[in-house]
Amino acid sequence: MTSRTRLIAVITAASLLSPVLSIVPANANEKVIDMCANKSTAKVRAISKGACKYSEWSLGASQIKPGKQYPTAMHSKMANRWYAVRVAAASAGYTLIMTSGFRRLVDQQYLYKQAIKKYGSAKKAAEFVLPPKFSMHPRGLAIDINRNKGLKSAAKWVELNGWKWGLCRRYDNEFWHFEPLVGPGKKCPPREPNALSAIPDGYWDK
Numbered sequence: 001m002t003s004r005t006r007l008i009a010v011i012t013a014a015s016l017l018s019p020v021l022s023i024v025p026a027n028a029n030e031k032v033i034d035m036c037a038n039k040s041t042a043k044v045r046a047i048s049k050g051a052c053k054y055s056e057w058s059l060g061a062s063q064i065k066p067g068k069q070y071p072t073a074m075h076s077k078m079a080n081r082w083y084a085v086r087v088a089a090a091s092a093g094y095t096l097i098m099t100s101g102f103r104r105l106v107d108q109q110y111l112y113k114q115a116i117k118k119y120g121s122a123k124k125a126a127e128f129v130l131p132p133k134f135s136m137h138p139r140g141l142a143i144d145i146n147r148n149k150g151l152k153s154a155a156k157w158v159e160l161n162g163w164k165w166g167l168c169r170r171y172d173n174e175f176w177h178f179e180p181l182v183g184p185g186k187k188c189p190p191r192e193p194n195a196l197s198a199i200p201d202g203y204w205d206k
């Protein structure tokens with residue numbers, strides 16, 4: 001094997017492993033303004049000017065943070081990350097089902113109350129269901145994938161690969177819960193033990 005064919009073999013192997021092929025724009029000095037995922041292949045490319053094409057989903061270039069106002073639906077770039085990861089998972093042989101996404105504040109309050117009944121205390125309940133103002137579901141920035149669907153291995157696939165589209169598993173005790181914690185192609189932060197870490201210190205003393 002010549003060095004050139006070896007190089008081609010390495011590149012081919014790398015492209016099979018990762019659909020994120022071109023995360024550096026043509027001119028490395030230009031600031032990345034968006035990451036675009038192909039709607040057919042889920043391959044991601046960075047852009048430093050203009051906008052994603054109609055055949056692509058705009059994923060955003062960095063972590064998606066909550067806005068000042070509560071939305072009435074999932075954040076559009078979060079929805080796009082979900083569409084892209086679902087396409088990629090399907091081509092890897094995994095079926096993803098969103099079992100919960102955007103929740104109204106009243107929905108979150110209902111689930112929190114139910115959890116308090118189930119677990120016997122607000123603090124224990126909050127390990128699994130956050131009080132409305134701390135949850136990312138009413139912010140349109142959280143999705144639950146394949147919870148109670150018997151498809152845990154597919155959620156595991158997202159845990160291992162979701163970072164390519166900017167989705168991270170956040171908690172040790174919830175294999176199904178994902179948030180847009182990084183820009184596409186960036187490494188996810190370390191996991192937190194449970195949702196209690198989303199609640200500020202002193203909250204339970206009130």
Ligand SMILES: [Zn+2]
Pocket residue numbers: 100137142143144176177178
């Ligand atoms: Zn969740």
